[in-house]
Amino acid sequence: MDGFHCLRGKLTALAWIVAGGALAGLVYVALLANVGKFPFTLQAARNGLINGATITGILGTFEIFVWHAQAGAPLRRLPFPVRVASKTLVYGLVIAATLTTYNTWLLAHTVEVRDPWLYIRENLARDTLFSMAVVLLFQFVMQMRRLIGGRVLTNIVLGRYTRPREETRLFLFVDIADSTAIAHRLGDLETHALISRVFFDLDAVIARYGGEVHRYVGDQVVVTWPLEAGMANGRCLRCALEMRRLLERRALWYRRRFGLAPAVRAGLNGGPVVAGECGDARIEIVYFGDTVNTAARLEQTAKALDRWLLLPTTLADRLPGVPGWRREDLGPVMLKGRDTPVTLCAFEPEAEAAPAPAPGRAAAAA
Structure with missing residues (x-):
């Protein structure tokens, strides 16, 4: 599809x-x-x-x-x-x-x-x-x-974001796991070469699933979809899962080239945001709102919970299952900057047995 x-x-x-x-x-x-x-x-x-x-x-x-x-x-x-x-x-x-x-x-x-x-x-x-x-x-x-991005270019030319406007979008925050340790091991130049190659490879996956690269920030890439387009056929979730699979398939090449196989962590969330143009000499479309902040927190919390992909259960309930992957409900988790916990779930390959979080660890994820 x-x-x-x-x-x-x-x-x-x-x-x-x-x-x-x-x-x-x-x-x-x-x-x-x-x-x-x-x-x-x-x-x-x-x-x-x-x-x-x-x-x-x-x-x-x-x-x-x-x-x-x-x-x-x-x-x-x-x-x-x-x-x-x-x-x-x-x-x-x-x-x-x-x-x-x-x-x-x-x-x-x-x-x-x-x-x-x-x-x-x-x-x-x-x-x-x-x-x-x-x-x-x-x-x-x-x-x-x-x-x-084609959509962003069209909207800038048409002046759609001259004034802030509300949209409903999905956001996938993806970063390279253990990038600090990788930088100590490889040095800055080789680490940059590694990150550049990873994002080069992941770009093909993002394009295949209709995502738009919103921005690259250090070792992180932010991908976004209009909500309906990203939910269709579970496209946003399938994109994230295929990113991991791709790096697993290319692990041998990365080990030969860099001496290690990179992995990614991700957070996925969707909901209302406010979008608008920012800047003068360089114009950029910027998204504001709790939806974006929560997606970023989910990616950060994935490390604390020893998971590679986290998303709210309410979002996962609206997505179809993906063959070869199993959903794991983690229960309420307190995210940094939020007053109430968010019920989360993770997706892992069916062949893997993900370790259960230690008692009290979910609450400590903040």
């Missing part, structure tokens, strides 16, 4: 990219006709649409299904100047090849011309430069979507 939604989202994004490319091609032909390069005919408009749609279709498919997919992970880890130079070169070659193939074929079958090399001599360089500019614009928009 989640894979279907992920694929549907990618195909939708590709459709928008192709439509935008076709429109850009049409506008380009209209501009050239306006300055007297050739008359604006139905055939000229068709050629602009085909060129624009073909170029953005090819490059958009590569971006979405290769570069930003698992297959493109090694490419995305290249140094930034290498990535930019490589993509610029490859994209320029693809654009030039596409334009040359279509337009030389078109001229070869035009009765009035029948000179397939005329396009290369007179128009290829101009059309390639314009196409590169359009592609770079699409690249910029896609990069902005990745940096701040």
